[in-house]
Amino acid sequence: MVVIERIKTGIRGFDNLVEGGLPKGSCILMSGTPGTGKTIFGVEFISRGAEKFGEKGLYISFEESSESITEQAEQLNLDVKKHVSKGIVKFLCIPAEEISNNTVNDIIKMIKDERINRVVIDSLSTLAINSPYTVQNPQTAMNRFIYSFVNSIKRSSNVTSMLISHTADDKSLSKDSISEFICDGIIHVIYESMGGDLSRSLLVRKMRKTKNDEDIHPLEITSKGLVVHSIK
Ligand SMILES: Nc1ncnc2c1ncn2[C@@H]1O[C@H](COP(=O)(O)OP(=O)(O)OP(=O)(O)O)[C@@H](O)[C@H]1O
Ligand SMILES: [Mg+2]
Known part of the structure; x- marks a missing residue:
């Protein structure tokens, strides 16, 4: 029997939804509407990887400054x-207007050269929309860009990647309608009204090579990070 090597996110309550961890080397789409907790999930994935498993992490944001992201993370302990001062984690902010033809190659090179184990791209949506390749915005150019980027990241053999995807509503998984098919897994975070109060929940929508949990779980942002609650 083939044994799938897995990496634990270290996020409380999450790993047992995916047979103990994400398949090593997989490319995971993290989908959700604004404010659902996608960035927090990505930062905690990187931070726990460094803290618990000594894994090298890289967080690339096209949207927020590194200070803004790390300050929010520190509020969650x-x-x-x-990890940054020890050199095991790196945050890189590339403003959307500075995305160039070289950006993708630079990211892939950094992953390889620095032997990164976990990478988060925040977000694939912003990278794809602002790439010079797609600026004319024909849908085919966008699709080709996303195929090419996801395949390059998948070929970077040692890295497990999380690509953040903006959605306009809780029914869709991306703005491009293609990344959800090419990524190996999809984690969908939902923010909806439950009896008047807004509350977050999480669903593992797809996970190749995994008998994943299929329930929708309450997701809580606590002062010690995220908690995915059991419903059993
Ligand atoms: N210290 C905290 N305690 C509890 N909840 C918090 C705390 N800090 C932030 N939040 C919640 O987390 C949300 C931000 O989470 P996050 O930045 O991960 O969202 P996001 O899904 O990345 O949003 P966007 O798509 O707009 O980037 C805030 O809107 C707030 O509701
Ligand atoms: Mg965000």
Whole structure:
């Protein structure tokens, strides 16, 4: 029998939804509407990887400054600054207007050269929309860009990647309608009204090579990071 090597996210309550962890080397889409907790999930994935497993992490944001992301993480008791000072985690902010023809190659090169184990791209949506390849915005150019980027990341053999995807509503998984098919897994975070109150929940929508849990779980942002609650 083939044994699938898995990496634990370290996020409380999550790993047992996916047979103990994400398949090593997989490319996961993290989909959700604004404010659902996608960035927090991505930062905690990187931070726990460094803290618990000594894994090298890279967080690339096209939307928020590194300070903004790390300050929010520190409010949740994720000591990302410590990991950064030890050189095990790196945050890189590339403003959307500075995305160039070289950006993708630079990212792939950095993943390989620095032997990164976990990478988060925040977000694939912003990268794809602002790439010079797609600026004319024909849908085919967008699709080709996304295929090419996801395949390059998948070929970077040692890295497990999380690509953040913006959605306009809770029914869709991406703006491009293609990344959800090419990525190996999809984690969908939902923010909806439950009896008047807004509350977050999480669903593993797809996970190749995994008998994944198929329930929708409450997701809580606590002062010690995320908790995915059991419903049993
Ligand atoms: N210290 C905190 N305690 C509890 N909840 C918090 C805390 N800090 C932030 N939040 C919640 O998390 C949300 C931001 O989460 P996050 O940045 O991960 O969202 P996102 O899904 O990345 O949004 P966007 O798509 O707009 O980037 C805030 O809107 C707030 O509701
Ligand atoms: Mg975000």
